[in-house]
Amino acid sequence: MSSTLALSPTEAALIANNAYFTLKGWEDTYKFQLKYGDSAKGAPKPVAAMESFNVVEKNVVGAGPVSLAKTGLKNATVYETFPGRTGVYGRANTGFGYVLQFTRSFKKHLVVAVRGTRPEIGTPDLVSDAMIGGGRAMSGVGPIHAGFYDIYKSLVPTLMNIQEMANAVDVVHCVGHSMGGAVANLVALHLKLRGANIKLYTFAAPRVGTSVARYDKKCDEIIGNKNIYRVSHNCDPVTMIPIFPYIHAIPDIKNKNNILLASPIEHISFKNHSMDRYCDTIRGKNWQTLRSEKIKESFLDKQYFTSWIASDNFLKQYIGVELSIQISILQRVLRGALWLSNVFTGVIFTGIATYLDLLAHVLKKMYKITNTATSYVAKFIRDSAMLLGMGVEITQSVLEKLFRKLVTEMKIMFKMAIATANKTVKAVASVDPKIILGGAALAIGFLHL
């Protein structure tokens, strides 16, 4: 890694984690949480003010618990700490980040680290997060989340002070976690538009700009996607907001720098958002390893399947949404079922497998497994019918009869029927896929009873 200009994932994560130490009293809170766990009562609270420079310095490059001294970055020095303003009423000027400088392989590096939301100081940070309305636009970029834009504006004096230095060094790394990641986006755009060579690292950042203004494209044009490292846990709620029309800097999951990692907790939880959890996920790995560990489509499929199994109401949340989305959800659940079932070893399904392909295989194979699997199929057909707006009640005995017939007597005919139905779906998909899908499923049933 030292041969490139980029920070290693561990360095970037520690830098983002250390940015919180600029908040006065966070050192005590953090140490308390490390010693007694983050669920322990009586943790000292940080206050809305700036921490002493020496305390920040100690934690970033000295004897702190997550200091950079523990990585290969031993010659780094903290250049300055800077304040930022959050909130609307009862605005707070608090420690918001630091500027770090170091030399590696004869290249000069500068780091701008920005902290994320801390509800412990009261409402100011939360109010900034909640200001999702528009009304703010960044020159050359377009509309921006109002809360993040206001915070960025409060950092502009600091950015003006370091601009000359930023242009003189070989690379400037902008780093942040959560709200800090969102603000780091804007800091990176600001410095890049004024001539600095930028690399941006965000952990669990929410969305910043809008798809209407093509924020993702602007980031690519200005910073370059190859210079953006966006790390997120797939079950971290903060990375999912604000919803459309807001968009991430690199929204495409297939982009190698959109590093979507498996969450430590497998359901949506704020615990997946903690910077310490991100540090645990990426500790000791390089970017290449992280990319190889990125969540694959199959993982998401498994998650959809397990969520569907765990909850009777999982599919209900998709009632009323666009049909193509409903079908893709059903497809994910089915693919998840296939991936999770050992009996399907050797059956490779790619993204092009249709809903009917998958349904055919599940119907055919699941019956053979156990009664539990059969009940899954019954549940799936019931839920699918419900999702597609059909009030079909399918009993266990009817299904068993159907499957027995299917598996033992009509294997070939079943496959032919599915193949025909698929062709028909493809040919007349524009008419009404809902009718075709429902009709095909029921027709198969009646044919074989």
Place this chain on the structure above:
Amino acid sequence: MGVANFPYVPLFFGLYGGERYTVRGKLVYALIWFYPIVTIVCLYLAWKGHGYASIVPIGYVIAAWNLRVNKDAGLGRNKSRFKSKDENLKESLSMVELHYDDVAAMHGDKKYLLLEFFAETREHAQDLRDNITENEKIYSPVEMQESDGSFDVKSRILLESTDKQAINGMVKHLVDLAWKNHCELSRLSILEELTR
């Protein structure tokens, strides 16, 4: 869109950290969850029955807000936190306990305690500042800052020994000194001189 964008709502009611597992934390969480139902029922009642029912959701939010946990979190403070010197000493010693692990990772020649004292009046802050300047081995000049009508006195005092008992003894002495000057020790950290 609004609901989906605000997973932060419980945080506004102080539901973070260990307090979210307390009875009160769970109660506030339940109140937040029931809010939409209460609102819908009240609006229906207001439509069908009496218009005053529409005020209930507002009262409900106010009640939940008053029950919120972590009320002491906020922008700062301007009055004393501790009821007695013993309480102040107990918390200060627990702070030493928290920070002492750092000493093992320190390599600098000079190690010092960064201390912050809280004073309600300028006179008390000045007395304490003078006392520390005259009697303690200070690492850098004692600073005094005003915020929200109260005063913070920040001092860096050299550590002659990094033995835990010695540090505890020094903290005990400084808490004594603070209370003699009508102040309290509000924060401490153990630092070292880093070469910049």
